[in-house]
Amino acid sequence: DGGITQSPKYLFRKEGQNVTLSCEQNLNHDAMYWYRQDPGQGLRLIYYSQIVNDFQKGDIAEGYSVSREKKESFPLTVTSAQKNPTAFYLCASRKGNTEAFFGQGTRLTVV
Amino acid sequence: QKEVEQNSGPLSVPEGAIASLNCTYSDRGSQSFFWYRQYSGKSPELIMSIYSNGDKEDGRFTAQLNKASQYVSLLIRDSQPSDSATYLCAVRLSNDYKLSFGAGTTVTVRA
Numbered sequence: 106d107g108g109i110t111q112s113p114k115y116l117f118r119k120e121g122q123n124v125t126l127s128c129e130q131n132l133n134h135d136a137m138y139w140y141r142q143d144p145g146q147g148l149r150l151i152y153y154s155q156i157v158n159d160f161q162k163g164d165i166a167e168g169y170s171v172s173r174e175k176k177e178s179f180p181l182t183v184t185s186a187q188k189n190p191t192a193f194y195l196c197a198s199r200k201g202n203t204e205a206f207f208g209q210g211t212r213l214t215v216v
Numbered sequence: 217q218k219e220v221e222q223n224s225g226p227l228s229v230p231e232g233a234i235a236s237l238n239c240t241y242s243d244r245g246s247q248s249f250f251w252y253r254q255y256s257g258k259s260p261e262l263i264m265s266i267y268s269n270g271d272k273e274d275g276r277f278t279a280q281l282n283k284a285s286q287y288v289s290l291l292i293r294d295s296q297p298s299d300s301a302t303y304l305c306a307v308r309l310s311n312d313y314k315l316s317f318g319a320g321t322t323v324t325v326r327a
Contacts, residue, residue, distance in 0.1 A: 136313045145220075147304060147319035148260070155313045163314070195259055197315075202248050202267070202308065205315055206257040 107132045111196050111208035117216045118183065118190060126181045126211045128196035135200055137179035141165060142193040154179055158191065191215050217242050220307050222318035230326050235292040237303050237321050242286070245310030249281055249288045252304040254320070260304055264290065295325045 109130040118124045128137065136155050136195055140148040148201030154173040168187025180199075183190045191214050197205040223238040237251075246269055252260035264279040266288065267274045272279045278291040288307075292299055305318040 136315075138315060140317070141238045148317040150314065150316060153314060161314070164316075199315070204250050204265050205306070207261075210259050 106139070109196060109198055109206055109208040111194075113211060114209065116211055116213045119216060121185045122197060123182055123184050124213070126183070126196075126213070127180045127195055128181065128208060129177055130179075130198045130206075130208075131177060132198060132206065133176075134198035134206075135176070136205075137173070137196060138197040138199075138205065139163075139169070139171065139179070140195045140197065142145060148195065151181065154187045193199050218318075219243065219309065219316040220305055220318040222303075222305050222321050224321070226324060228324045228326060229295050231295060231297060233295050235295050235299065235323050235325070237290040237292075237305075237323070239288045239290075239305030239307075239318055240286055241288070241307045241316075243307070243309045244283075244286060246283075246286075246307045248308035248309060249277060249279070251277075251288075251290045252306060252317075253304045254301075254304060256302075263303075280285040292323070295323075297318040297325050297327050299323060300325050 112127045138153045144207040150186050152171040154160035170182045194211045196208045199205040229235045251264045254260040266279040268283045276293045280289045302320040302322045304320045
């Protein structure tokens with residue numbers, strides 16, 4: 106089955122710790138995106154990538170980093186510099202001018 | 217000015233009524249417009265995509281696009297309790313793969 110897989114579904118981070126969220130797609134999509142969603146809010150763009158080895162900052166990139174070494178994979182690292190990381194993180198991919206498809210999300214909580 | 221803005225909610229409508237959702241965008245060159253539905257705790261799912269001026273109908277849903285006014289709307293006819301969700305407007309900005317979302321409008325359909 107084609108789709109986007111995010112893992113883990115739930116993640117707990119200690120203060121000062123870096124954590125990496127996984128996003129893998131087998132849809133042969135070129136573009137991939139990371140969004141953050143806080144309770145009752147819309148989606149805010151963290152990073153996006155159009156092709157391998159290239160990515161752009163979105164609206165709230167501070168405290169986050171990404172890589173795009175393979176077309177299928179776009180992992181997001183939440184660094185210790187992100188002071189308020191508790192949120193629902195969504196990965197999406199799309200091809201050309203079509204709609205974006207979303208993974209099931211990762212819920213990150215700071216403990 | 218935000219790139220994508222939606223009318224503030226929440227919106228409460230009786231079962232069987234029409235729900236009207238509005239979205240404006242700032243980039244006049246934007247070419248692709250999408251409406252997503254998101255149930256609480258879940259990832260967004262596509263309802264409609266629209267690329268040219270006018271109306272596009274799919275079942276009980278109608279999307280309307282007016283590029284001159286930089287306005288896109290979604291009408292939900294014969295609203296059902298299962299339509300209760302948050303509706304997100306998304307716009308692909310011109311000359312870029314950036315896909316920006318509005319803050320969402322929460323719709324509640326009263327039985």
